[in-house]
Amino acid sequence: MSFNALYTDLSGYYDLMCADIDYQTQSHGVIRLQQFFGNGGRQHLDLACGTGPHIEHFLTAGFQCTGLDLNQPMLDLARQRCPQAQFLQQNICDFQLEQPVDLITCFLYSLHYAADTQGLTACIRQVLAALKPGGVFCFNAVDKDLIDNNTKVRHSASQIANNEQQDFIFESGWFYTGLGDKQSLNLRIAKTSQGVTQQWQDQHPMVAVNFAQLRALLEPAFEVILLEHDYEKIVPWNQSSGNALFICIKK
CATH class of the missing domain: 2.20.130 (S-adenosyl-L-methionine-dependent methyltransferases)
Structure with a gap:
C-alpha cells in the first residue's frame, strides 16, 4: 500500500496516531519564538497541517491561519476543527499564496516529506517567497548522520x-x-x-540531510538559529542530538 493511500484510508485515525503529541506546548513554544525573533505579525501558514491541531492553538492565540496539506481527507477534518482558518490542498514543494505571511511552521518533521534534496530546495524557495520581510520559518528536522x-x-x-x-x-x-x-x-x-x-x-x-547541509540550503536567504528540540525552553542546539528546532529569519 502506498503512503498516500495509507493516510487517506486512515485519515480518521490520524489524531489517535498522534495522541501522545502535546500540540498546545508545541504551538505555544513556536508562538514564543515568533515573539522573540519575528516581525510581530499574525499571519500564519502551517505546512503539512494534517487535521489542524496546531492551527487550533494559533487561532486561539489571535493568529490568522492558513493550513496546507496534500491530503484532502485530512483537510476536510481540519476544516471541521478550525472553520475560521483557510485550507489549501497543495504540495509543500510548489505551493503558492495570494498574500505573504509572517510565520510559516512545519511541525512533526514534515519538512522531510520533500522527498529529496531537489524537493527540499524547492520547498525552501517557496517558503522564502511566501514570507514577509523579517518573517520566521520554524520547523523541526532530523540529522541523517x-x-x-x-x-x-x-x-x-x-x-x-x-x-x-x-x-x-x-x-x-x-x-x-x-x-x-x-x-x-x-x-x-x-x-x-x-x-x-x-x-x-x-x-x-x-x-535525508544532515544539519550542516540543511543550514547551507537556508543561509543564503535566512538567518538560521538551531535550538534543542524542546518547545518549553529556548536552548541552543548541543551539536550532538539528532533532532533540532530550526528558526529561520528572512533577511
Whole structure:
C-alpha cells in the first residue's frame, strides 16, 4: 500500500496516531519564538497541517491561519476543527499564496516529506517567497548522520466507534542506509476490534540531510538559529542530538 493511500484510508485515525503529541506546548513554544525573533505579525501558514491541531492553538492565540496539506481527507477534518482558518490542498514543494505571511511552521518533521534534496530546495524557495520581510520559518528536522535505525517510537490508543471498542498500536522509526539524500519513515499500525486485528505497514519516502547541509540550503536567504528540540525552553542546539528546532529569519 502506498503512503498516500495509507493516510487517506486512515485519515480518521490520524489524531489517535498522534495522541501522545502535546500540540498546545508545541504551538505555544513556536508562538514564543515568533515573539522573540519575528516581525510581530499574525499571519500564519502551517505546512503539512494534517487535521489542524496546531492551527487550533494559533487561532486561539489571535493568529490568522492558513493550513496546507496534500491530503484532502485530512483537510476536510481540519476544516471541521478550525472553520475560521483557510485550507489549501497543495504540495509543500510548489505551493503558492495570494498574500505573504509572517510565520510559516512545519511541525512533526514534515519538512522531510520533500522527498529529496531537489524537493527540499524547492520547498525552501517557496517558503522564502511566501514570507514577509523579517518573517520566521520554524520547523523541526532530523540529522541523517545521527539516525539510529533500531530506535522505534510506540504508543497505544483506544476509541469507541459504532458501539465497539477499537484498540490501536502505532509504531514508527527512521531508517537511513547511510548513503544519499533519501531515507524512510517506517510506520506500523495495528487495529484490534472484537478480537480481530488488522495491520498496516508502510515506508514513507523522506529527504535525508544532515544539519550542516540543511543550514547551507537556508543561509543564503535566512538567518538560521538551531535550538534543542524542546518547545518549553529556548536552548541552543548541543551539536550532538539528532533532532533540532530550526528558526529561520528572512533577511
